[in-house]
Amino acid sequence: xxxxxDYINNDFKPIESQDLIAEVQDYFLEMTYSxxxxxxxxxxxxxxxxxxxxxxxADKKVGDYRYTLEPFFVRTTTIWLDVLEVFxxxxxxxxxxxxxxxxxxxxYELEDIIxxxxxxxxxxxxxxxxxxxxxxxxxxxxxxxxxxESNNGRILGMFVSEASADTIQVTVKISLGAMNEIIQTFRRxxxxxxxxxxxxxxxxxxxxxxxxxxxxxxx
Numbered sequence: 001x002x003x004x005x006d007y008i009n010n011d012f013k014p015i016e017s018q019d020l021i022a023e024v025q026d027y028f029l030e031m032t033y034s035x036x037x038x039x040x041x042x043x044x045x046x047x048x049x050x051x052x053x054x055x056x057x058a059d060k061k062v063g064d065y066r067y068t069l070e071p072f073f074v075r076t077t078t079i080w081l082d083v084l085e086v087f088x089x090x091x092x093x094x095x096x097x098x099x100x101x102x103x104x105x106x107x108y109e110l111e112d113i114i115x116x117x118x119x120x121x122x123x124x125x126x127x128x129x130x131x132x133x134x135x136x137x138x139x140x141x142x143x144x145x146x147x148x149e150s151n152n153g154r155i156l157g158m159f160v161s162e163a164s165a166d167t168i169q170v171t172v173k174i175s176l177g178a179m180n181e182i183i184q185t186f187r188r189x190x191x192x193x194x195x196x197x198x199x200x201x202x203x204x205x206x207x208x209x210x211x212x213x214x215x216x217x218x219x
Contacts, residue, residue, distance in 0.1 A: 004080045004116055008097050008106040014039045015048060017063035021056045028053055037096040037107060038062055038069055044096055044104040046071045073098050076105060080120070081159060083113055122157035127175045131161065131194040132186050139168045147189060148174055151181045169194060 012031070015024055017040040027036070028050045035047040046069025048062060056065055073096040074083050086095050093110040117123060132144065141158070148155050154175040162169040174182065183193055 007112040010106045019062050021060050022058035033094045035092045122173050128179050130172045132191040133169045133194050134191050136168050147185045151178045
């Protein structure tokens with residue numbers, strides 16, 4: 001599998017702060033990017049948005065609209081999940097990449113990162129997905145790992161999929177195995193199972209008892 005850094009792109013040169021807005025407007029007509037990086041004397045100063053460019057004075061320079069530039073970026077060391085988060089947070093299909101010295105090295109395209117995501121074991125390898133929830137104060141990634149591994153499960157990936165001031169949800173991808181035992185162990189440790197599972201005997205037993213009670217009450 002490729003490293004995410006293999007997807008750093010330099011097909012198009014970054015926009016310069018001294019470029020005319022008219023040139024940038026023409027630039028965006030030829031591309032489908034929502035944003036594009038702007039450099040000033042080789043230093044990244046932010047990304048210009050296509051929606052903003054359409055409203056700017058064509059005779060002015062990009063630097064005249066410095067205050068509108070969005071300063072988001074990722075590092076060459078940023079992991080793919082955090083890169084995806086930046087794409088989502090800024091509603092962009094392009095994210096600039098800087099090195100540890102803040103030097104511009106290129107950009108990621110959303111399509112490429114999604115492609116990379118699909119090649120990760122989290123999606124590619126067969127397995128089951130469990131979504132668990134617990135109060136924020138009791139949350140522990142190490143405990144989640146221990147619960148899975150104590151039932152001979154192997155974690156292919158996990159991440160925080162939802163969080164509030166009180167609770168946190170964690171999505172866990174597990175190689176196929178004793179899924180029901182893992183679910184029951186999570187419950188013993190007071191985790192709420194958010195996802196639905198065909199193998200979940202606890203839910204199945206509750207449903208059987210509920211159906212029995214319904215029949216009994218209707219007699």
